[in-house]
Amino acid sequence: MVSKLLKSLYIAVVYLFLYMPLAVAIVFSFNDASNSNAWSGFTTKWYASLLHDQSLIKSAVRSLFLAASSATVSTVVGTIMAIALHRYRFIGQKVVFGSLSVIMMSPEIIQGISLAMIFIVLGIPLGFTTLLLAHTVFCFPFVTMTVLARLKGVSRTLAEAAADLGANDVSIVRRILIPLIVPAVFAGWLMSFTLSIDDVIISFFVSGKSYEILPLKIYSMVRTGIQPDVNALCAALFFVTFAVVMISYRLVRDRK
Amino acid sequence: MLKTADNFCRTAVLYFIFIWFGVMVFAPNLLVLLASFLTKEPVWFLRLPLNLQAYRALGDAALLTVILKSVGLAFVTTLFCLLIGYPFTYFIAGFSKETRALFLMLIVVPFWTNSLIRNYALIAVLSEDGLINAFLLHFGLIAEPLKLLNTTFAVFVGMVYTLLPFMILPIYAVLEKIDRSIVEAAADLGAGPFEVFYKIVIPLSFPGIVAGCIMVFLPALTLFYVSDILGGADVNVLGSIIRNKFMIDHDWPVGAAISVALTAFMLVLLHLYYKSGNTVEQERQLW
Amino acid sequence: METTPHPLLELKNVTKFFGSNKVLDDVDLTINDGEFLTLLGPSGCGKTTLLRLIAGFERPTSGKIIMNGKEISHLPPNRRFVNTVFQQYALFPHMTVFDNVAFGLQMKGLPDEEIEIEVFSALEKVKMHQFYLRYPSELSSGQQQRVAMARAFINNPKVLLLDEPLSALDYKLRQEMQIELKELQRDLGVTFVYVTHDQEEALSMSDRVAVLNEGMIEQVGTPIQIYEEPKNMFVAKFVGEINVFDGMIIKVEADTFDTIVEGMFYRLRKPSTFDVSRGGKIKVLLRPEDMVVSKVNDPEAEAPENALRGVISHLVYKGRTIDLWIQTAGGNMVMATQFFNEDDPEIIYQADDVVNVSWIKDWEVILPDA
Numbered sequence: 001m002v003s004k005l006l007k008s009l010y011i012a013v014v015y016l017f018l019y020m021p022l023a024v025a026i027v028f029s030f031n032d033a034s035n036s037n038a039w040s041g042f043t044t045k046w047y048a049s050l051l052h053d054q055s056l057i058k059s060a061v062r063s064l065f066l067a068a069s070s071a072t073v074s075t076v077v078g079t080i081m082a083i084a085l086h087r088y089r090f091i092g093q094k095v096v097f098g099s100l101s102v103i104m105m106s107p108e109i110i111q112g113i114s115l116a117m118i119f120i121v122l123g124i125p126l127g128f129t130t131l132l133l134a135h136t137v138f139c140f141p142f143v144t145m146t147v148l149a150r151l152k153g154v155s156r157t158l159a160e161a162a163a164d165l166g167a168n169d170v171s172i173v174r175r176i177l178i179p180l181i182v183p184a185v186f187a188g189w190l191m192s193f194t195l196s197i198d199d200v201i202i203s204f205f206v207s208g209k210s211y212e213i214l215p216l217k218i219y220s221m222v223r224t225g226i227q228p229d230v231n232a233l234c235a236a237l238f239f240v241t242f243a244v245v246m247i248s249y250r251l252v253r254d255r256k
Numbered sequence: 257m258l259k260t261a262d263n264f265c266r267t268a269v270l271y272f273i274f275i276w277f278g279v280m281v282f283a284p285n286l287l288v289l290l291a292s293f294l295t296k297e298p299v300w301f302l303r304l305p306l307n308l309q310a311y312r313a314l315g316d317a318a319l320l321t322v323i324l325k326s327v328g329l330a331f332v333t334t335l336f337c338l339l340i341g342y343p344f345t346y347f348i349a350g351f352s353k354e355t356r357a358l359f360l361m362l363i364v365v366p367f368w369t370n371s372l373i374r375n376y377a378l379i380a381v382l383s384e385d386g387l388i389n390a391f392l393l394h395f396g397l398i399a400e401p402l403k404l405l406n407t408t409f410a411v412f413v414g415m416v417y418t419l420l421p422f423m424i425l426p427i428y429a430v431l432e433k434i435d436r437s438i439v440e441a442a443a444d445l446g447a448g449p450f451e452v453f454y455k456i457v458i459p460l461s462f463p464g465i466v467a468g469c470i471m472v473f474l475p476a477l478t479l480f481y482v483s484d485i486l487g488g489a490d491v492n493v494l495g496s497i498i499r500n501k502f503m504i505d506h507d508w509p510v511g512a513a514i515s516v517a518l519t520a521f522m523l524v525l526l527h528l529y530y531k532s533g534n535t536v537e538q539e540r541q542l543w
Numbered sequence: 544m545e546t547t548p549h550p551l552l553e554l555k556n557v558t559k560f561f562g563s564n565k566v567l568d569d570v571d572l573t574i575n576d577g578e579f580l581t582l583l584g585p586s587g588c589g590k591t592t593l594l595r596l597i598a599g600f601e602r603p604t605s606g607k608i609i610m611n612g613k614e615i616s617h618l619p620p621n622r623r624f625v626n627t628v629f630q631q632y633a634l635f636p637h638m639t640v641f642d643n644v645a646f647g648l649q650m651k652g653l654p655d656e657e658i659e660i661e662v663f664s665a666l667e668k669v670k671m672h673q674f675y676l677r678y679p680s681e682l683s684s685g686q687q688q689r690v691a692m693a694r695a696f697i698n699n700p701k702v703l704l705l706d707e708p709l710s711a712l713d714y715k716l717r718q719e720m721q722i723e724l725k726e727l728q729r730d731l732g733v734t735f736v737y738v739t740h741d742q743e744e745a746l747s748m749s750d751r752v753a754v755l756n757e758g759m760i761e762q763v764g765t766p767i768q769i770y771e772e773p774k775n776m777f778v779a780k781f782v783g784e785i786n787v788f789d790g791m792i793i794k795v796e797a798d799t800f801d802t803i804v805e806g807m808f809y810r811l812r813k814p815s816t817f818d819v820s821r822g823g824k825i826k827v828l829l830r831p832e833d834m835v836v837s838k839v840n841d842p843e844a845e846a847p848e849n850a851l852r853g854v855i856s857h858l859v860y861k862g863r864t865i866d867l868w869i870q871t872a873g874g875n876m877v878m879a880t881q882f883f884n885e886d887d888p889e890i891i892y893q894a895d896d897v898v899n900v901s902w903i904k905d906w907e908v909i910l911p912d913a
Contacts, residue, residue, distance in 0.1 A: 007347045011359070014344045017417065018366050021377035024387055028380055077276065084269045096273060099281055105470060105526055107478040109495045110515050113502060114284030121287060137280045160600050161633035163620040165698065166650035169265060175646070179637045198370055200481055201495070205502075215372060222376045222485055231380075234373040241369045 022238055029231035046232035053229070056217060063197055063214035066128070070135035071192035077136060078143025078192075079185055083177060085144070086151040087159075087169075100141040111138055112205035119206060126208035134206040135196045142195065143188030150184035151177070285519070292512035302508055310509035314517065319497070323514075326494040329408060330476035333415040334423075337472045338465065340416070341423035346457070349431040360428065363421050375414050375485045382410050382486070406488030414482040419475055423468040430464030431457070466529050474522060494518065548575035551734055552597065552702055557606035559592055559758075566592045568758040570606070574702070574736060579728050581737045583745040584755035585781065590738045593755070594704050597736060598627045610701065621650070626695040627704040631711065632687045634679035640666070640690050641675040647698040665697040666690075668727065685716050692724075696731055703728075705737045709744065721748055742782045746770060754778050770830075773908060774816070779828050786834070786877050788827040789912065792819050802827075805851055805873030814909040824912035833906040834879035836867060839897040850899040853877060858892055867892060869900055 032041035050056060084090075085097060103111070115134045116126075124130055154177070162172045200215045207216060221230050292310050297303040313319065348359040366374060381387045382404040389401040404410055434457065442456045458465075478495035492500075494514065501511030552574040559567040566589045574580050582590040595601045596608060599620035608616045615623055626647070634643050644665055648658045666672040669689035679687055688708060695703055708724075709717045725748050728735050739745055745752050746766040754761045754769060754777070762774045773779035776787075790809075794801040799810050800819050804827055811827070813819060839852070846852040853869040856876065869877045877900055881892075892898075 007350075011344060011347055014340060014420075015362060018363070018420065020387070021374065021381050021417070022366060022369070024380045025373075025377035080269060081273060081276075084273060088266055088270065090270055092274070096277060099277060102523070102526060103281065105474065105522060107474050107495070107518060107522070109478045109480070109498050110288070110519055111284075113498065113511070113515060114288045115280075117287040117291065118279070118284040133280065157629050157631065157633040158635060160598075160620070161627070161629055161635070162646070163600075164598060164625075164627045165647035165694070166621045167646075168621055171650060176635060200372055201479070204499075215370060218370065218372045218376075219481060222372055230373075230376055234370075234377055237373055238369050242365055 022234070025231045026235040026238065029235040031231075046229045047236070049229050050232050050236065055212075056214075056233070059212050059214045059217040062211065066131055066135065066213055067193045067196040070132050070139060070196045071189050073132065073136045074139035074192040074196075075143050075185055075189045078140035078188055079147050079181070081140065082144045082147035082151060082181075083173065085148060100144055103138065103141045104145070108138070108199070108201035109205075112202040115202065116205040126206055127211045130206045130208075131203060131211065131213065134202050135192075135199065138199070138202060139192035139195050142191050143185070146188040146191065147181050147184045150181050154180050288512045288515050288519075291508050292516045294509055296507050296509055298506070310513035313510045314513055319510075322492055322497055323494060325408075326477055326492065326497070329412060329415070329493065330473050333412060333419065333476040334469050334473045336412075336416050337420050337423040338469060341420055341468065342427060342465070345424050345427045345431055346453075349428060356432070360425075363424055366421075371418055371479075372481055372485070375418060375482055378410070378414055378417060378486060379405060382413065405486065406490065408487065408491050410486040411483045411491050411493070414486040415476045415479065418479065418482060419472045422471040422475070426467035426471060427461060427464040430461045434460050463529075470522075470525050470529055473525070477518065548578070550574070551576040551611065552736075553607075553609040554593075554597075555607045555609065557593075557596065557603045557608065559589070559596065559601065560604045566758050567596075567603075570758070570760055572753060572760060572763065574734060577732055577734055578750040579725070579735045579737065579748060581739060581745040581749040581752045582755055583739060583742060583752050583782070586740055588755040589758040590740075590755050591706055594627070594706055594736065594738050597702065598625055598704050599623050624699075624701040625704060626698050626700040626702075627706065628688075628691045628695045628708045630706045630708070632679075632691040632708075634687055634690060634694070636679055638678075639675065640671060640677050640679070640682070643679070643690060644675075644694045644697055646694065651698075661697055662693075665693040668696075668730070669693045684711050685720065688712065688720065692727065696727075696733060700733065702734045702736055703731075705735060707739055708737075710739075710741075717744075724748065746782070754781065756781070771908075773828070773910075776826065776910060776913065779908065779910070784831050784878055784880075786829045786831065786875075788829070788875065790825045790827050790909075792821055792823045792825060795819055795821055805871060805875065807846075807849070807851060809849060811907060811909065812905055817911050819909075826910045826912050828908040828910060829902050829906070831866065831878040831880040832864075833902050834877065835901045835903060836869070836879050836881055836892075837899045838892070839899055842897045846899050847901075849904075850901040851877070853898055853900050855892055855894050855896045855898060857894055865892065867898075869898060871900065 029046055030042050030044065031039055032043040032045075033039070081096075085093065112134070115130070115137060119126060119130045119133075124133075158176055158180075159172050162176045167175065198215065200219055203213055203216055204219070207213060218230070218233065221233075291302055293306045293308070294302040295305060295307060295309065314323075348356055351359065379386070383389070384401040384403065384405070386404070388404065389398075392398045393401065438460070439452055439456060442452045447455065477493060478498075480493055480495035480499055483491045483493045483496055498511050498514050498518075501507045501514065505511075550573045554570055554572045557567055557570045557572075558565070570589075570593065572593075582593055584590045592601060596603055596616075599615075599618060599622075603616055606616075607614050610624070635646070638646070641662055644662045645658050648661055653661075663672055663675070666675055669692050671686060671689050671693065674682065674686065674690075679690070682690065688711070691708070705724075709720050712720060721744060724735075737745075737749065746769070749766055751763060752766055752769045753763045756777050762769060762778045764772070769778060769782055773782065773785075779785050779787075788804045790802040790804045792800055792802050795813075798813055800813055801808065801810050802825065803809075809827075819825065837850075839846075851871045851873065853871040856868045856870045858868065859866040861880075864880050864882055867879045867881060869879060871877055879900060
């Protein structure tokens with residue numbers, strides 16, 4: 001009884017730690033004072049000022065577009081790679097497989113610097129293209145791993161059964177493998193999207209002045225000091241994320 | 257006919273994989289390795305000749321002190337994430353399937369919120385007129401507000417706050433898979449709750465612990481925005497040093513040399529991880 | 544059966560290595576058109592590998608697989624007139640019963656109307672037509688088994704390969720499906736190659752059985768031949784229970800020979816498969832149901848001719864029969880299966896009863912002592 005109470009208390013404290021800063025930010029996003037953490041009355045003016053901040057909205061749209069594009073490219077690349085790793089035996093397969101987990105564990109700063117270097121060497125100007133390529137590089141291993149795990153769950157005999165019934169490689173992929181891995185592909189896309197939209201460090205190195213995306217915009221905002229509209233942005237982003245998580249959770253549950 | 261179509265498919269896919277990995281994965285890292293052996297140059301950043309100058313610079317006392325401080329901070333962060341995260345994960349793994357899914361989602365929600373924003377939100381908690389100081393002053397526990405913000409402590413709190421989910425999720429993935437009947441078998445054979453935990457649960461979840469520690473330790477070394485937001489100018493993590501070498505000092509060879517050292521360290525960690533993971537996997541197969 | 548068998552599938556000197564591990568060793572086997580042939584053997588004997596070679600999932604390391612006179616060893620599975628029923632059925636989980644069964648015909652590019660007719664006729668044959676909209680996960684394992692059958696035979700294969708298709712079913716259902724499978728095979732007239740480790744299944748369903756052990760074929764024959772005339776000790780011991788006695792040949796006549804078994808004198812018929820010579824050692828094999836047991840009321844009396852004296856060590860009641868384990872004076876443990884005869888009250892056995900054990904004359908199998 002007591003131990004159960006203690007367990008619940010412990011769980012509650014950890015959640016408090018995780019959520020309190022967010023709660024504080026949400027509360028202060030409605031605070032009328034412009035340069036203090038003392039409460040001085042309710043207002044929604046910070047949200048209004050967010051909506052009127054053209055450059056902020058522009059960078060948010062860019063971020064969404066970048067996240068959607070890089071998630072899509074990562075999903076295509078990652079899925080092809082997962083199928084290839086699962087179906088084919090080739091020289092260097094172990095190296096490719098090992099590299100995937102190295103990329104996933106690799107500190108973002110090293111990926112950012114090394115990608116910036118290759119873009120400079122290849123003469124690709126920093127901007128949307130480099131952001132897209134870089135985001136794809138750090139997202140696709142997550143897709144590959146998710147899809148590969150699913151493929152491993154699908155027994156090899158299903159592909160054999162299809163071949164036995166007259167299917168060639170192309171039909172096996174189209175009729176058996178792809179339909180079976182669709183949920184994993186969808187999950188991989190969602191994961192890539194969130195990784196991309198949250199990335200600061202890699203984007204910091206590979207984005208040019210011409211193409212400012214939301215995390216970097218936020219970065220410059222928070223570095224210039226406390227502004228209540230950052231609180232409002234924080235709250236707004238939190239609610240958007242929360243809604244996305246809820247909807248995707250519902251979708252996944254309904255599928256089952 | 258079909259055979260050739262299948263072969264074409266295979267060849268095309270494999271070429272794509274090799275080119276992708278070659279250009280986007282191996283070439284960039286080789287460039288960093290190469291840069292670490294080149295010489296600093298004011299306009300083009302790098303020039304010949306090849307030398308070990310950059311690696312010698314790593315031994316510089318001032319630089320070494322900053323690096324070691326960052327390593328110490330990362331170590332303490334990892335330790336606290338483990339100490340907080342393991343019991344938490346163990347407790348929630350004991351709930352029913354639906355409750356577990358809910359608890360896990362509650363972990364994931366802040367994890368999916370922009371990490372800059374989350375660290376920024378900590379300012380309102382840690383600042384001199386922030387929540388903690390207000391609380392302590394209100395109950396008369398302190399007379400003067402404590403300086404929490406812009407200290408190593410603030411960076412530590414920010415790191416634990418940011419990285420705790422990275423400790424919880426891999427441990428949860430392993431704990432969830434542990435067959436309940438194994439735990440029951442241990443209890444049936446006379447093990448008490450503590451012995452079950454110590455002799456069964458901990459060893460079986462060891463790969464998750466190692467994975468969690470790696471996934472906390474490496475970012476704790478490199479997430480420079482956490483130290484930027486919460487540590488002010490005084491606290492630098494390894495990531496800030498690398499960034500400054502490239503972006504401010506324009507000393508690419510030294511920046512690259514630190515990166516190479518960090519990569520080498522990561523590879524050692526990953527190697528150890530796969531070794532630990534494999535032994536447990538093999539033991540499982542033996543059963 | 545009256546017509547002379549026409550060989551459909553021939554395996555010639557087929558050897559298969561997995562790495563340095565030899566799983567099939569120079570296998571020769573001819574499978575006749577329309578027959579039900581079972582590959583029987585313990586796990587790891589190579590029977591599934593043999594099946595996968597015929598299906599085309601594996602290529603032989605050496606040797607040939609010939610169908611209707613044409614070599615098919617190196618054709619991919621989709622170009623052989625062979626279909627497989629997999630052990631765990633391998634039904635496509637994302638397709639309905641209908642789509643699963645239609646898959647092979649769709650791959651052939653048949654028009655939809657034709658496919659529909661064929662699929663329903665196939666599903667009717669396995670009594671699954673009313674379930675055509677279900678997904679595999681919504682079917683019992685017995686139903687899944689039927690769908691897997693329909694999905695394979697709808698393609699009109701020359702040979703249908705079945706890899707332990709009943710092993711996932713419970714005992715009762717397995718019995719029923721054995722009969723259904725056999726009927727289906729007669730109905731379709733398709734050659735079945737059936738893999739199992741269950742000797743009862745093999746004996747009850749097959750036209751011929753090939754017994755495999757460690758990558759080699761030990762014996763091929765009808766179920767009666769396999770059971771009654773095992774060619775070697777492996778087949779004798781693997782298929783059914785058997786009692787083994789050591790014998791020493793003391794005299795050889797024209798049609799018979801004399802031997803000593805457990806100190807008793809026997810005159811047995813000469814085996815046709817090998818020569819016996821004086822002083823040679825032999826094994827005398829007897830099925831438990833060929834043993835004759837009689838209770839001894841006076842233990843002091845001599846055992847009659849051709850009978851061994853023994854004591855019942857334990858007995859297992861089986862319903863219709865009773866298995867007796869008898870410790871003979873010579874130190875052997877003999878198993879004897881006795882049918883109940885309700886009119887005969889004498890046939891109530893108990894442990895420690897003293898009995899005489901003999902066997903029905905000429906029902907023994909003689910093998911050389913290797």
